[in-house]
Amino acid sequence: MTLESSAVKLVGDGGDPSGATASPPGARPPDETRPRSSPWRLRLSLWDTKLSPYLYVSPFFLLFALVGMFPLLYTAYVSVHEWGLLGGQGDFIGLENYARVVEDRYFWNALRNTVSIFVLSSIPQVVIALVLAGLLDTQLRASTLWRMSVLIPFVVAPAAVALIFGNVFGDRYGLVNEALQGIGLEPIRWHVDTLASHLAIASMVNWRWTGYNALIFLAAMQAVPRELYESAAIDGAGRVRQFLSVTLPMIRPTLLFVVIMSTIGGLQIFAEPRLFDTQGLGGSDRQYQTLTMYLWELGWRVRDLGMASAVAWLLFLIIIVFALVNLAVSRRVGSLGGRR
Amino acid sequence: MNRRPGFLVYGLLLAFVLGSCAPLYWSFLVGSHSRDVLTKRVPPLLPGGHFFENAQRAFDAVPFWKALGNSLLVSTTVATSVVFFSTLAGYAFAKLAFRGRTPLLVFVVATLAVPTQLGVIPLFIVMAKLGWVGSMWALIVPGMVTAFGVFFMRQYLVDAVPDELIEAARVDGCSMLRTFWTVAVPAARPAAAILWLFTFMATWTDFFWPLIVLPASNPTVQIALQQLQSGYYVDYSLVLAGAAVSTVPLLLLFVLTGRQLVAGIMQGAVKG
Numbered sequence: 001m002t003l004e005s006s007a008v009k010l011v012g013d014g015g016d017p018s019g020a021t022a023s024p025p026g027a028r029p030p031d032e033t034r035p036r037s038s039p040w041r042l043r044l045s046l047w048d049t050k051l052s053p054y055l056y057v058s059p060f061f062l063l064f065a066l067v068g069m070f071p072l073l074y075t076a077y078v079s080v081h082e083w084g085l086l087g088g089q090g091d092f093i094g095l096e097n098y099a100r101v102v103e104d105r106y107f108w109n110a111l112r113n114t115v116s117i118f119v120l121s122s123i124p125q126v127v128i129a130l131v132l133a134g135l136l137d138t139q140l141r142a143s144t145l146w147r148m149s150v151l152i153p154f155v156v157a158p159a160a161v162a163l164i165f166g167n168v169f170g171d172r173y174g175l176v177n178e179a180l181q182g183i184g185l186e187p188i189r190w191h192v193d194t195l196a197s198h199l200a201i202a203s204m205v206n207w208r209w210t211g212y213n214a215l216i217f218l219a220a221m222q223a224v225p226r227e228l229y230e231s232a233a234i235d236g237a238g239r240v241r242q243f244l245s246v247t248l249p250m251i252r253p254t255l256l257f258v259v260i261m262s263t264i265g266g267l268q269i270f271a272e273p274r275l276f277d278t279q280g281l282g283g284s285d286r287q288y289q290t291l292t293m294y295l296w297e298l299g300w301r302v303r304d305l306g307m308a309s310a311v312a313w314l315l316f317l318i319i320i321v322f323a324l325v326n327l328a329v330s331r332r333v334g335s336l337g338g339r340r
Numbered sequence: 341m342n343r344r345p346g347f348l349v350y351g352l353l354l355a356f357v358l359g360s361c362a363p364l365y366w367s368f369l370v371g372s373h374s375r376d377v378l379t380k381r382v383p384p385l386l387p388g389g390h391f392f393e394n395a396q397r398a399f400d401a402v403p404f405w406k407a408l409g410n411s412l413l414v415s416t417t418v419a420t421s422v423v424f425f426s427t428l429a430g431y432a433f434a435k436l437a438f439r440g441r442t443p444l445l446v447f448v449v450a451t452l453a454v455p456t457q458l459g460v461i462p463l464f465i466v467m468a469k470l471g472w473v474g475s476m477w478a479l480i481v482p483g484m485v486t487a488f489g490v491f492f493m494r495q496y497l498v499d500a501v502p503d504e505l506i507e508a509a510r511v512d513g514c515s516m517l518r519t520f521w522t523v524a525v526p527a528a529r530p531a532a533a534i535l536w537l538f539t540f541m542a543t544w545t546d547f548f549w550p551l552i553v554l555p556a557s558n559p560t561v562q563i564a565l566q567q568l569q570s571g572y573y574v575d576y577s578l579v580l581a582g583a584a585v586s587t588v589p590l591l592l593l594f595v596l597t598g599r600q601l602v603a604g605i606m607q608g609a610v611k612g
Contacts, residue, residue, distance in 0.1 A: 056428045156363075
């Protein structure tokens with residue numbers, strides 16, 4: 001930080017002398033030197049005013065174009081070519097990569113798994129986060145401490161979360177299974193059964209993000225005018241009713257925001273399922289191989305970057321579709337709560 | 341209206357917080373016992389005395405120190421770069437008049453939702469061409485700017501810097517850059533700190549891209565963790581000791597800056 005700061009400081013100081021020579025206008029009576037230097041200075045200042053904004057935004061746009069937009073667009077170019085990881089660019093083959101992906105049953109398997117894990121993680125997460133935010137939106141003692149406490153899981157990296165939960169949900173000697181057997185139930189094969197593995201992986205996502213989302217909801221809830229609750233209470237609405245009829249409709253924009261962001265993030269899930277077991281291929285029968293894992297496998301195991309690019313673009317489209325559908329659904333849910 | 345919470349609210353919150361801490365504690369618990377602890381029917385509730393021994397084995401098994409250094413270097417550089425470029429651009433968008441400002445800002449907002457992570461394949465091809473695969477450059481350069489950062493700083497600076505102050509500085513003969521440096525930068529500090537923290541954490545915890553471009557010999561912390569559990573037999577005392585150790589840096593950061601993190605999220609920081 002200091003390096004860059006001092007660099008700016010230097011440049012700023014360099015520009016200083018020219019600024020310092022500009023004495024306040026009207027402070028001195030016009031003399032010989034002023035009319036001579038003034039037009040030049042004026043023009044310089046004008047250029048400064050006009051060009052500086054572009055100068056300030058251009059580093060972002062240049063870099064973003066290079067490392068953000070260009071790769072995304074170039075993915076489309078790679079996806080219509082034969083393109084090996086080692087061999088590089090091959091022939092133009094049109095949509096053949098896409099056809100091969102769509103015909104691959106592992107693609108559909110990965111899509112099913114991704115959606116399943118996404119549903120299992122996003123719905124409980126949003127619901128629990130809403131309740132948690134409702135609990136935090138009271139006059140708590142030591143409120144900052146409570147807010148910080150719910151954020152603790154956020155500092156644990158997904159990779160570490162996956163290792164910990166991989167152990168907790170161990171098929172043999174796992175904490176959950178030991179507990180199940182302790183109360184006389186059958187152990188669950190978390191790494192074998194498809195749905196069970198999805199539940200275990202979804203619980204990692206839920207654990208890490210619920211508190212985070214609760215804080216976003218809390219911020220929105222605190223902006224709800226308290227008079228609304230008072231008048232609702234006068235109308236005889238209890239706590240739960242107030243939550244459903246006042247709070248939820250009022251924070252709808254935030255709800256939409258959280259749902260969209262977790263859609264974009266959730267459909268790209270990678271670290272959690274990848275590190276759920278030691279092989280990293282999504283289970284012996286790919287029970288929990290997600291789309292991003294499938295992309296990785298095609299690109300860096302099968303070494304077919306063309307096909308992997310086709311998956312990237314398909315995933316991109318899937319994310320857009322899901323985001324739009326979720327937008328529509330959460331709009332409905334939000335307005336249902338507001339209905340009396 | 342009386343909204344002072346009762347025991348039920350505190351009880352539920354406490355249960356949630358305990359649930360939030362439990363997996364971390366479990367990681368430390370298993371990591372502090374010898375490897376046969378998991379075969380016992382009833383797991384111990386108190387830590388054992390083998391934590392440093394297990395952590396040492398983890399450090400011997402993979403290049404953990406190197407990974408810590410790499411993660412620190414990459415996360416610090418990326419966070420600093422993002423804050424620098426975002427403040428510069430955010431200030432221009434918030435306070436300076438220029439042709440094309442609105443469409444450019446719309447572009448920034450539109451790209452907020454674009455999953456740029458899906459551009460990994462061309463990014464990899466480019467990194468291979470540049471010879472950066474395996475080096476930290478491959479992690480630093482693609483992370484140097486984010487659309488979110490620009491938007492976040494813009495939103496903050498719109499209200500934080502009064503237009504009158506900028507005008508006053510200009511009338512006094514300050515150049516544009518000097519005005520930025522003396523007026524905008526001091527005002528931007530709180531938001532800059534928050535952006536720095538979130539970018540640091542997002543970079544530190546990133547897994548997908550580092551897995552693609554880094555070799556086993558030159559990992560970040562997350563990639564080192566992945567190496568800990570490769571193979572058919574998993575020694576969980578070692579793995580979970582490693583997981584616990586890997587969390588310590590961010591946990592420290594959290595203890596020091598948790599207040600700002602909470603404030604940042606509540607101000608509308610989104611998943612980075």
